[in-house]
Amino acid sequence: MMNLHVDAVDDHTGIVPSVLRVLAVNFQKTDLDSTFQLFLDSPGSSLSIDWVVSTVPLHETEKSQGYDLALIAQSSPPISWSEAVVFKQATDAGFVILLEADMSEDVALSRAPSTVGIWRIASHWLPMVLPWVIEQCLERKRLLMEQARSDSQLRDAEYRFEMANVASTVLHNVGNVLNSVNVTGKVLEDLVTQSSVPLIHRMSNLLKEHDEDWMTFLSEDPKGKKILPFLKKIGEPLVGEQQALLKEIQSLQRHLSHVRHIILSHQAMARDHGWVEPVAIEELVAQAIELSFEPRDCSWVTIRREFCQVPRVLVDKHQVLQILVNLFRNAKQAMQQYVQPMHTFTLSIRRQAAAPHHKVEVIVQDTGVGIAPEHVNRMFTRGFTTKKEGNGIGLHSSARTLEKLGGSLSVFSAGTGLGATFTMVVPIAEEAEVS
Secondary structure, eight states: OEEEOOOOOOTTTOOOOOOEEEEEESOOGGGSOHHHHHHHHSTTOOEEEEEESOSSSOOTTTTTOOOSEEEEEOOSSOOOHHHHHHHHHHHTOSEEEEEETTOOGGGSEEEOSSOTTEEEEEGGGHHHHHHHHHHHHHHHHHHHHHHHHHHHHHHHHHHHHHHHHHHHHHHHHHHHHHHHHHHHHHHHHHHHHTOSHHHHHHHHHHHHHTSSSHHHHHHHSHHHHTHHHHHHHHHHHHHHHHHHHHHHHHHHHHHHHHHHHHHHHHHHHHHHSOOOEEEOHHHHHHHHHHHHOOGGGGGTEEEEEEEOOOOOEEEOHHHHHHHHHHHHHHHHHHHHHSOOSOEEEEEEEEEOSSTTOOEEEEEEEEOSSOOOHHHHTTTTSTTOOSSTTOOSOHHHHHHHHHHHTTOEEEEEOOSTTSOEEEEEEEEBOHHHHHO
């Protein structure tokens, strides 16, 4: 191999094309005329030449090497245009020149009829044509390097955009959970404030003040006489307080655990696109109900479950759980904004009706404020929201996540004041399908 190169810097971009790789077929350097040899030996040629004796069979080292130029001295029989195309594809050459010694002057240069970058020229024209060809090769090399740099910048931008999406989604989802944590904290505060424990403490202090005559105090003193009857009555309310506190604490623990799973799920998604596994969708729906609704919500909303028996689905359970929580909380807020004595929140699980029936649908239907017709097609657009304090992230990120999992998310609403229906579709696990 002959290596001759000088870096050629593009004045506009500063990009330095690497050495041009040339494949010379069916001739040696000594076969070229002296003018062409001088051109090859000049320091500005920027060429690296591989010399081979035939176009077929090509050695593995010549195949798909990304040659910038292939020079082929025609043999007998000559190479056809179609054979030249195959050769160009095999070597990944940018340009192919077929050299013929016996071409007439009036057709000393011709181009392949249907393929860019293949020419047939008279051999004695090569020293005149080659400088122009080299210039074209350098330009092609520069453009390819520009494209590679642009592709790299695009990948970096896509990565930053994806990370921004992940961050905004995490903040949105964690913010939703923290709202519930705040509600739970307020309930705990009210329970503690209204607790009967301070009364018990006051009675304890009264008994301490009458430590030496407490029996007389309990039987004869007006205040003392109230203590025993009160203690008989307070037992059940105290147990109720304890159970209420325990329930709220467990709810708080679930919310905090959910925050942890949100973060872990998005860390996994950023690292390896999440972990999918066969999951019972009914269990995820039940967990989402617990995370989205409080026991006291039963005073204004009825949750109706219409669950058909379906196979297990193949999803990232933490991501799908968060999607369900987003849908349920959106529905809850929509119903709270539309005042009526009693709302109905309907959840349906069924196998997809349309063929090939290899997916499961979770249908979330509310009786809330509904969606205006002009807004329905924009519900999954990033940044679009119908809420005063919304950010347009939840539904957008939910739809994108489901697409990555092989599912989908759609919405229907008959209009303002007529509620909304969201349909989440997820794939069935293959092992569940087989069983």
